[in-house]
Each structure stands twice: as C-alpha cells, then as structure tokens.
Amino acid sequence: MKKERLFPDYIFESSWEVCNKVGGIYAVLSTRAKTLKEKLGDRLIFIGPDCWGEKTCPYFEEDKSLFSEWQVQAAKEGINVKTGRWAIPGSPVAILVDFNAFYPQKDTIYTQLWNKFHVDSLHAYGDYDEASMFAYAAARVVESFYNNVIAKQKPAAKVVYHGNEWMTGLGVLYIHDRLPQVATIFTTHATSIGRSIAGNNKPLYDYLEAYNGDQMADELNMQSKQSIEKQTAAYVDCFTTVSDITARECAELLDKPVDVVLPNGFEDDFVPQGKEFDRKRTAARRRLLDITRALTGDTVSDDAVIISTSGRYEWRNKGIDVFIEAVNRLRLSADQLNKEVVAFIEVPAWVNCPREDLAERLTKMAEGETFDTPLDTPVITHWLNEQQNDRALGMMNWLGMHNAKGEKVKLIFIPCYLTGDDGIVNLSYFDVILGNDLCVYPSYYEPWGYTPLEAVAFKVPCITTDLAGFGLWAHNEAGGHITLDKGVEVIHRTDYNYNEVADDIRDTVIKYANATKQKQGRIRNNARALSQKALWSQFIEYYYEAYDFALNKAEQRAAKTK
Structure with a gap:
C-alpha cells in the first residue's frame, strides 16, 4: 500500500x-x-x-x-x-x-x-x-x-x-x-x-x-x-x-x-487576451519601428520582422556574442530575405541617460515630421557610461554594423531596464515582448531560462539551445526533438560550435521571415500551446x-x- x-x-x-x-x-x-x-x-x-x-x-x-x-x-x-x-x-x-x-x-x-x-x-x-x-x-x-x-x-x-x-x-x-x-x-x-x-x-x-x-x-x-x-x-x-x-x-x-x-x-495571468492583446502588440511594434526609423533616418516597412534577445548582460553565458554574430551573418545574407528584419538587444547595461536627440526626434515624428538622415551612433537608444568600452557596441563596430540606410537588416541596442519609464521606449518588458515576431536566446549557460518561456506565453516563437534547461524540457515535450514549426527551435550548442550556432540562428530567422502569414500564425499558436504545459x-x-x-x-x- x-x-x-x-x-x-x-x-x-x-x-x-x-x-x-x-x-x-x-x-x-x-x-x-x-x-x-x-x-x-x-x-x-x-x-x-x-x-x-x-x-x-x-x-x-x-x-x-x-x-x-x-x-x-x-x-x-x-x-x-x-x-x-x-x-x-x-x-x-x-x-x-x-x-x-x-x-x-x-x-x-x-x-x-x-x-x-x-x-x-x-x-x-x-x-x-x-x-x-x-x-x-x-x-x-x-x-x-x-x-x-x-x-x-x-x-x-x-x-x-x-x-x-x-x-x-x-x-x-x-x-x-x-x-x-x-x-x-x-x-x-x-x-x-x-x-x-x-x-x-x-x-x-x-x-x-x-x-x-x-x-x-x-x-x-x-x-x-x-x-x-x-x-x-x-x-x-x-x-x-x-x-x-x-x-x-x-x-x-x-x-x-x-x-x-x-x-x-x-502563471500566464499577465498575458493580455483578445482585443487588448492585439492593441498592445500593434502599439509595441509601432514604437520599436519608430525608434528604428528615428535612429537611422531610414524608411522601415510596417511588416518588418522584429526579433530580439534579452536578459542579464552575461556576454557569453546568455549568448549575446553569438546573437550579434548571427544578426551580422543575416545582414550579409539579406538577399535571401523577403522582408526587412529589425533586431534588438534588450539587455541592461551601465546607462548614463536616454538620448535627448532621439527623444526629440520621436516627439516630432509623432507630430507628423519625417527624417531622412541618421542620428549620430544610430545603433543605441541610451548613452552609456564608458561607452567606448561596451562589448556589444565594440563588436557591432568591429563587424561594420552601423545600420546604414538601405540595409535590410538592422540591429539596435536598448541598454536600459524596460520598466515603462526609460525615456525612449516607455513600455514595460512584457509589453515590448508582444511586439516581437521571434525571440532568440542562444544561451551557453542557462540552468532554466525564463525569457524563452515568457516569450512563448505571449505567442512569440523563440530560438534557444540544448544547454538551457527550458530547451531540454521543450525537446522532451516534443518527444526528443523540437523545431520552430512547434513554436521553439532548440539549437545544438557545445563548448566549441559557436559558428554553427550563429549559422543556425541566421537560417532559422530566414525560414521564419519568409514563411507565409498563415504559417507564421500556426507557429505562434503552437508556441502559446507549448507554454501551457509549463504552468504551475x-x-x-x-x-x-x-x-x-x-x-x-x-x-x-x-x-x-x-
């Protein structure tokens, strides 16, 4: 008994x-x-x-x-x-x-x-x-x-x-x-x-x-x-x-x-439902794309694919390095893309202040004014202390990622805590997630991984790795192997396969960006369904x-x- x-x-x-x-x-x-x-x-x-x-x-x-x-x-x-x-x-x-x-x-x-x-x-x-x-x-x-x-x-x-x-x-x-x-x-x-x-x-x-x-x-x-x-x-x-x-x-x-x-x-009680979900997603997309337009002075299509990574500023452990590498390889393979892609690094760094020039331009854009010239350093939303020593900006600069006009792939660093009052984005982290089409968390060291779990709860499919606890769990839920079609792409990561990981991220983003709206919708629904299996x-x-x-x-x- x-x-x-x-x-x-x-x-x-x-x-x-x-x-x-x-x-x-x-x-x-x-x-x-x-x-x-x-x-x-x-x-x-x-x-x-x-x-x-x-x-x-x-x-x-x-x-x-x-x-x-x-x-x-x-x-x-x-x-x-x-x-x-x-x-x-x-x-x-x-x-x-x-x-x-x-x-x-x-x-x-x-x-x-x-x-x-x-x-x-x-x-x-x-x-x-x-x-x-x-x-x-x-x-x-x-x-x-x-x-x-x-x-x-x-x-x-x-x-x-x-x-x-x-x-x-x-x-x-x-x-x-x-x-x-x-x-x-x-x-x-x-x-x-x-x-x-x-x-x-x-x-x-x-x-x-x-x-x-x-x-x-x-x-x-x-x-x-x-x-x-x-x-x-x-x-x-x-x-x-x-x-x-x-x-x-x-x-x-x-x-x-x-x-x-x-x-x-x-618990998913913080995920908005129905019309509120659609309204918040539309607002987040508009804000992220307006920030991109204001920084770069470029026209960016309303249907651009928005991707991001987020978490603590742990350069290797969170895979920030390989994310930048992957976005650069995507930029160099832009002829394979049917749509523009705007990528964001949403990782808190040592912020000095929000950019006044960017805030001013965003205000004027809201009043109907347009701009066709980039701001100085059109890759970051807030000025940093000791900005010359920042690793993300240093790598972007070394790779020649300057968000030049006409480039199909752009990368922007949002280095502040997204609390809703940062002076530029002015949306909470969960509201910002809603605006994404795809999230990328290529972790090297990640015992569990809340960020991908939160993403799929908001119907945002994601890319993670099998060195993350969440990635392994998702693999097991799918019977041993899961791909983006089921809401999560789990990339194989080891101590030494950095280049393969960057290529796999690039290829997965291209696959999603070029998918039909109907297929993207199915992938988004599958992401949400997977999240329900991880409720408390x-x-x-x-x-x-x-x-x-x-x-x-x-x-x-x-x-x-x-």
Missing part, C-alpha cells in the same frame, strides 16, 4: 529576491506563490531582505497588524521586521527583515559555521557578507516564529524551510542545527562555480566530469561561495535544482546529487514531491532522537 504523501502545515521560503525584483528568481517565486497560497493561506510565509529602510518598497504592502504580538517578541530578541504582503497575485504573507544589526556578530557567526559545518568564510568578498547576514537574519525570523507561535500548537505542525541560492545557505544550515524538527530544502538555481567557469570562458560541458569544484573555486577565487553552497547541499534534507542539466553540474561540482528537480513554471498547475507536483521528501527526512531524524 502506497504511503500517503506528507504535506507541510507551514512553509517558510527565503530568497534575496522576495519583494526585491533583481532577477529570474523573483519570477519563479512570485508566480508560484498563488498556487501554494491556495493550499496554505497565510501559513505560506516569504522572507526577504529589507533593502528599503524608510523608503517605500514598490513590491511590498506593509500590514503592522499581521502577527503583531510576535513582532513585539521578535524585537525583544533583536530581530526587526516589517510584516505585510507581497504585491503579487495571491498576496502572500511577506516578512522583510533588517539584517544590518547582525554585522557586529559576523565573525562569531562565521566561526560557528566553520565549527559545525566546515564552511570556509575566510575568503569572502563582494556580496558574501551581505547575503550571509540576510540568511542569518531570515533564519532567526523562522526560529523566533516557530518557538513563539508554531511550537504551541497541538498536534505538532509539519514545517518546511526552503532557501533559494547560496545567499540563503547559512540560514538553512542554522535551521538544520537549531530546529532539527523543521524540514529543510535548498534550491540552487545555478551553481556559483559552474556560472563562474562558464563566465570565465572555460569549457564547462566537455570537461565537466574532470573538474573538481573546490579546485576550480581556488583558481577562480570563489572559495567561500563554493563552500557555503556545497555544505548546504550536503546537510539539507532535500537538495534541489531547476533542470536536469544543472543537476548534472551539481553532482560533479558540489559532489552531491540532487534529490528532486524543480522545473520553473509560471503542471509543475507544482515536483514541489509536493520535495516537501514530502524533506518532511520524511525530518521525521526520521526526530525518531532517532527519541
């Missing part, structure tokens, strides 16, 4: 990105929250850093009445928090903790960490101390809440503490030590040493089995991050990651196979498996101590 699966009465989940929108983990947690909240209500509690102080956090709605008695007790224990709700669908409880008060105890905390878990914090630098003090503060929140609120309940509540990324590792180990009855889960969304190997232009995949994670950490000055990640993985009740490709990386570099793979789902309603089961795994471990530990 199959044993009934255990499910927690309380889940505490911590991340540097709770109510703090800085990366992809924000999307993972914020979209998953609604599904879990439906099962747990206010017994699902997220813990994030109080980075805002006296300023208002735009992602957090404070409610001082929430757990007010506990807040008073926590303050007596030296734990200062703000309680409220995360301003996302489901409005789950969020606790923001002030971690600055723990800096004076830092050396003592690190010494205890070494004595109990052999975590090496001696080589710490950069964001290690900040992350670790937050991790410690978050764990103290859980400890205080458990002892003052949950421990009084009968029968004893089943509690899970879930930490995301190495930044929460110290706290996960603290809970493991101080509250052994609480089940712990640790998720690495990308190993710090794997990302570093890839980012330092070393071949990660062909040599993965030959790498020693600790040795590479010494070489790349990553000892402390490697140590906290490796030891947390070793001690936690349930060690998880987001894809099979990263699971392999964990086994080799952290010397610990993962217990459960937790693929990243999403499909993927949440993996989390239930992880909760059961961790709770069983905690029960076994409790039984041994009786």
